[in-house]
Amino acid sequence: MEKQYKMCQSCGMPLSKDPDGGGTEKDGAKNRKYCSYCYQNGEFTFTGTVYEFQDYCKQKMIEGGHSKFISWIFTRGLKRLERWKNA
DSSP, X not given: OOOOXXXXXXXXXXXXXXXXXXXXXXXXXXXXXXXXXXXXXXXXXXXXXXXXXXXXXXXXXXXXXXXXXXXXXXXXXXXGSTTTTTO
C-alpha cells in the first residue's frame, strides 16, 4: 500500500491545500508525495540547495501576505522533509 502524505515532502505545504491534488509524473499520473508547485512532469520545479529553496519559499509566502516571522517558522523545517534529508 502506498504511504499517505499529509504534507509535500519538498516544501511542507499541506497537500489538502494543493489546488491540483499533487504533482504529476511524466505519464501524467498523480504524485501524492509532492505538491503541484514543486513537482511537475516527473521533475522538481526548483533546483538548488535546501537553503536556496528556503529563501525562495519565504519570499513566496511573504508575497502571498504572510509575515516574515510566519514564513520563517514554516520553512525552517524543510531539511527534515524526505527530498532534503540526504541533501
